[in-house]
């Protein structure tokens with residue numbers, strides 16, 4: 001049984017999928033169940049992952065995190081997304097990019113998530 005917007009990873013091949021329509025079945029890849037990624041919301045250690053949201057009149061900016069996260073080949077933020085009044089906006093990033101994104105949208109209720117290729121899935125508090 002899945003839930004909308006859950007993110008699952010295959011620990012064999014590295015596939016990562018998001019649920020766009022929940023169903024009763026278990027997600028399986030490479031012959032084994034996929035891992036449901038938990039949404040971490042509290043930083044520990046010196047690297048900061050929790051997304052920081054800055055709202056202006058015309059845009060929503062998200063930074064990872066309170067101290068800029070590394071964007072190196074072996075360790076970087078793969079994507080940042082916001083769920084703004086129920087709508088999902090996502091930008092994919094590459095090593096060398098800034099660990100931040102600006103969406104030209106306005107919304108009342110905003111949640112941000114990001115995925116670090118080493119430390120997993122994080123959500124704004």
Ligand SMILES: [Fe+2]
Nearest residue numbers: 047116118119
């Ligand atoms: Fe990280």
